[in-house]
Amino acid sequence: MRLTKEIRQKIEVYCIEHLNNADETIKDDRDRLQYAYNRFKEEYDHMIERVGEFKAFSEWLQGLALDIAFYNCDILRLAKEWGQNPTTEAQEDKIISQYWVFMTNQYFKLFKKYKVLK
Numbered sequence: 001m002r003l004t005k006e007i008r009q010k011i012e013v014y015c016i017e018h019l020n021n022a023d024e025t026i027k028d029d030r031d032r033l034q035y036a037y038n039r040f041k042e043e044y045d046h047m048i049e050r051v052g053e054f055k056a057f058s059e060w061l062q063g064l065a066l067d068i069a070f071y072n073c074d075i076l077r078l079a080k081e082w083g084q085n086p087t088t089e090a091q092e093d094k095i096i097s098q099y100w101v102f103m104t105n106q107y108f109k110l111f112k113k114y115k116v117l118k
Helices: 005-017 029-051 053-062 072-081 089-113
Strands: none
Touching: 005 029, 005 089, 029 053, 029 089, 053 089, 072 089
């Protein structure tokens, strides 16, 4: 799927808005991303060693660590907002099956953009 600049911005806003921060004083996007990444590292360090950082992060997301869509109907609604137009059940199934990897990719792009990853 080719993402336009407008869609990439929508995805970035969504990802950042759905970060959970225990420290409500954190308002800066970079600090919010850093907080989420540090939390992931603390909670999933053992999995990073076993399966690698990307797969571990995907599994962490699937455990509902962040407040992002997880119901199939919500995933499909987001996909439509982000420019996808599935017309068959098979296309919907593909979107749903690729969702967690897609979201992991989006977060890792943000971690790099905001220099959270060193």
